[in-house]
Amino acid sequence: MFDFSPFFDNFDEIMQGFWATLRLAAAAAVLSLIIGTALASFRVAPVPVLRAFGTGYVNIVRNTPLTLVLLMCSLGLNDILALKFSDTSSTTYYWWAVLGLSAYTGAFVCETLRSGINTVPLGQAEAARSIGLTFTQSLRVIILPQAFRAIIAPLGSVFIAMIKNTTVAAAASYAEVALVTKTIVDKPTFANGVIPLFLGVAIGFLILTLPTGYFFGWLAKRMAVAR
Amino acid sequence: MSKEATVLFDVPGPRARARNMLLTAVVTVVLAVVFAALIWRLYDKGQFEEKLWSPFTEWTVWRHLLLPGLLNTLKAAAVATVLALLFGIVFGLARLSEHWWVRVPAGVVVEFFRGIPLLILIFLAFFVPNKISPAIAESSFGQLQRLSVDYFFSIFGVESNAGTVTVPAFAAVVFGLTMYNGSVLAEVVRAGVLSIPKGQSEAAYSIGLRKNGVMRLVLLPQAITVMMPAIVSQIVVLLKDTALGFIIAYGEFLQAGFKQVPANYENNVLQAGIVVAIIYIAINMSLSRVATWLEARSRRSRKTEAKTMGTAGPPPAAGVGVGEQTVPTI
């Protein structure tokens, strides 16, 4: 029951699964930051239509299961609407997974950024304006640096959640580690090594999430603005 | 158009107002164009055909496919919520214990279940018992396994068949949801109790109450008021996560709407997705509305001096630590 040899026999497959997870997480991290920043700027813009669009997007995404979003991407947009990224199915599945996960995580990044802006007291903006800083200068020198420092911790939480959410891409046929696990377990030749397998996968995820968490926590403390 | 100065923008003057109106017009046009392109593409692929949308207007579809699916979702969510709350209270209080031999293991368990993806937990419950139960049945724990399945786990539909235990998808989903959300709730409970001003516990100790009484009579009641919005938010997360059952073919709502209906009705995946999404959004927004209402009500009722934990989300993930405004994790 605690036989570790099946685990090591399939080690290559498992490692490939983790590699796929990492690729997905890295791309989604970058894209979700971009999407989240854009959405946040929409939500705080002085243009009502942009605000409505941003709010609508966030409310829809926050209340929809990620599984549904990814399935819509792979089955709906990919198969039905035939919006493909490339001819190889694995590449297409990868990019749809990236897009779906980023579109989803981006909403949470947006909310984090907005809450960061809200932590900056109005007095800071008033003081900045009263010494003659222009709009761009106020934002660049006073407001945004403080907002950015406030969101490091919550952003860390969002990214850790996203790393764990990469497993949902299994629903979209992307061969990350959860799907690989399922495939291995379903093999008829695979008998006894379930516990080591899951233990290994669990440890693998802890290796990804715990250091990330501690890093963001440390960074947040270092950069915290004392008030 | 607000005339108040905000952190980002100064009070708009006439030029700024004109510029905003121009931007509004431009953005509206751009959005309209994008929307039109999307509609055209859908039309081009024949997605507006009657037969793709009509299944959702037929009562039989609802009665036999969609509503049972919705019921299964709500069933799993309800059971998991109750169990997760129990788990959360037990482990949350355990993490607040003065005895390190209670606190540390509880902490390890909570951080473990929070650090692993929910889907892996579901897989764990779904696949592992099936594979290892034959081996256990033959070992000295065989009797224990049989009894626990027959008398306890059978409530969740777990079956034992000549030593091989089968865990149904429902039980696996409930297990995963309970463990994960229970761990998050444990953190919510811990943060909630810790957020009660120290003066409350100091006063309680000073009138002679001991740890048990302080917790039971003074801290927990106030903590519940504080935690309610965060707990309801977590229930919303839990409800969304029932959709993961799709991956192990649990007959929940997403499965019913997204797999079964299209299978029977000309593969209307897109339409099904939209309908299912609308229903999920409706349910979750109502729940979130309840959470916000609770937060506003408790701010007015002033049953406790402590500030309510916002509906913004659970405490930060493992290691991140710093108690800031956070965002839901799934």
Add this chain to the structure above:
Amino acid sequence: MTDSESGPDLTKNGPEDSAPEPATAGDRPLVVVEHVNKHFGELHVLKDINLTVDSGEVVVVIGPSGGGKSTLCRSINRLEPIDDGTILVDGKELPKEGKDLAKLRADVGMVFQSFNLFAHKTILDNITLGPVKVRKAGRQDSQKHAMELLDRVGIANQANKYPAQLSGGQQQRAAIARSLAMKPKVMLFDEPTSALDPEMVNEVLDVMTGLAREGMTMIVVTHEMGFARRAAQKVVFMADGQIVEENTPDEFFTNARTERAKDFLSKILTH
């Protein structure tokens, strides 16, 4: 009213930089407020306000809470927009937005009740930020000038600390130094000592009195009657959004003309 015996002149031009235009002294008033009205929704918070402040004059605005004093002060650098009327600063009408407004704000210093020092920057950076970013002065020169200002307000040894590490009185003095670094034509004080612990009020008032003696044009909203008697040339009493009485400090405190002012003064015990 310049008194030549006080310390180094803070308003003298410092190092070479794109110096602000000097205020045209004497021949016309520095700040003119004419028929100004403002509403907050239904509430009419400024009713037909008329006020003139000459160069070098120190005007103290007092009155009961909610009387519109802060709103009037903040409308002079357009932190609060007005509904109608005109406000002229050094002969030019108050711009409504954009770069012109920023330029005017650079010439009008403001000291806030809650200090509003930039929390993520050191005290020294707080003071050099304006000159460097707005006046485009050199960093070295700005730092030298900043240290002189910090020395004058008495907190030179706090230059490299962050605002949160300073006491309230020190923070407010740093805020005053920050405004002075821009070499403003007029300085607005919005209840500068109201948020301070009693023992720190005097250190800030001393700095303000020093500024007054050196000829800075100041508009001060405050409850500190002692400061008004010591340093002001004009006392303006505001209540319910209107200027009820305008007088010299001596006349006002001993011989107020209107009933409203007399009523207010009788409620202030020993000042």
